[in-house]
Amino acid sequence: MPLLPRLFFEFFKTGLFSVGGGLATLPFLYEMSDNTGWFTHADIADMIAISESTPGAIGINMSTYAGYKTAGIAGGFVATLGLAMPSLIIIVVIAKFLSRFDENRYVQRAFYGLRPASIAMITAAGLNVARVTLLDADALSALTAGGGFSLSLFCLPAILLAIVLFLAQQKLKWHPVVFLAASAVVGILLKL
Amino acid sequence: MKELFDLYIAFFKIGCVNFGGGYAMLPLLEKDLVTRRGWTTMEHLRDYFAIGQCTPGIIALNVSTFIGYNKKKLPGAIAATCGFLTGPILLILIIAAFLTNFADLAIVQHAFAGIRVCVCVLIVQAVLRLWNKSVIDVLSFLIFLVIFVLNVSSRFLPWSVPAALLVIAAGIFGILFGRTEAEHRAAASEKNAKKKKEDH
Known part of the structure; x- marks a missing residue:
């Protein structure tokens, strides 16, 4: 198969089978790396780091990167569109279904369960970010390895920043981007 | 045509600042699409996230497609999705072309440590706002x-339940x-009414 259609097809498969968020694409990316040699396992590790430091999910970033490395700028676009295509098709079908059936009693009851589930997922995601951000990684691994509890577990400047941000956002109705930008500056100044 | 362009631009902006995964997008969507443009409601957004979690693909993309579709059908879905993808691409x-060691730069790491703190706080506030309308009774x-x-x-257990399965189970329940x-x-x-009766 010529390169561009093959890029599209491989990332289409990844997009189709990875359910539930960016990290779900990882096993498929490792498999693709073994099968095609388009990128190495080290490239994937680098991309995880880059994805944590840029907007955009790891799957999107990896498809752009792999496409670019193998077939230039056109490759970057083709691979990313391949990744996005399955979810575009599936969501359009679901949205069509929902707009026709959202008065249906069973659909409404399903949402009775889906709503708290959604909130639970969002809370868990927040806790996950808090764990790596507000706690000190070394002290945490020492604690889980059976070491003693110590105050150095808490990353104080980060916790302080979180409290200030929380209060500021209650008072000021600014756009979240303003707070994100300010936090980046504080992070650089305090060397968080 | 103008509406499609607006959709594209709105999601282009969100895609450019969507640090920290799909759920971090919720406060941005709330500000831009609910408060400012009135295109959708916070409750709908929450429902889209639940569906996005258990369908294939990246959650942020699924949510973009959803909102785009509900605004302008298929062309809207495509405009929103492409808008969201443009920034990251x-x-x-x-x-890839210029900065091979981008993520290793000290200044980048410090900036993102700060951004992650803000992402935490944004997520907490999104949860607080949605709580009352999602958790309505004991069940x-x-x-x-x-x-x-x-x-x-699931991180600490030898086995882990895929998130998608949990959401589907919740729907069936x-x-x-x-x-x-x-x-x-x-x-x-x-x-x-019963309580009032008993009070009398």
Whole structure:
């Protein structure tokens, strides 16, 4: 198969089978790396780091990167569109279904369960970010390895920043981007 | 045409600042699409996230497609999705072409440590705002608790339950044991009436 259609097809498969968020694409990316040699396992590790430091999910970033490395700028676009295509098709079908059936009693009851589930997922995601951000990684691994509890577990400047941000956002109705930008500056100044 | 362009631009902006995964997008969507443009409601957004979690693909993309579709059908879905993808594609192309050690730069790491703190706080506030309309009674609180605990503890367990499976299970549970909103309101007013009677 010529390169561009093959890029599209491989990332289409990844997009189709990875359910539930960016990290779900990882096993498929490792498999693709073994099968095609388009990128190495080290490239994937680098991309995880880059994805944590840029907007955009790891799957999107990896498809752009792999496409670019193998077939230039056109490759970057083709691979990313391949990744996005399955979810575009599936969501359009679901949205069509929902707009026709959202008065249906069973659909409404399903949402009775889906709503708290959604909130639970969002809370868990927040806790996950808090764990790596507000706690000190070394002290945490020492604690889980059976070491003693110590105050150095808490990353104080980060916790302080979180409290200030929380209060500021209650008072000021600014756009979240303003707070994100300010936090980046504080992070650089305090060397968080 | 103008509306499609607006959709594209709105999601282009969100895609450019969507640090920290799909759920971090919720506060941005709330500000831009609910408060500012009135295109959707916070409750709809929450429902889209639930569906996006258990369908293939990246959650942020699924949510973009959803909102785009509901605004302008298929062309809207395509405009929103492409808008969301544009920023990350351009950024990664630049990084791949010029900055090989981008993520290792000290200044980048410090900036993102700060951004992650803000992402935490934004997520907490999104949860607080959605809580009352999602966890409405004891049963729905139990669903929340079970899914939250399973999700958080899967890291420490030898086996892990895929998040998508949890969400699907919650949906099925809702169909079997849940109430529609009308049923919930009826039950609540009945309870109130009973309580009033007992007070007398």
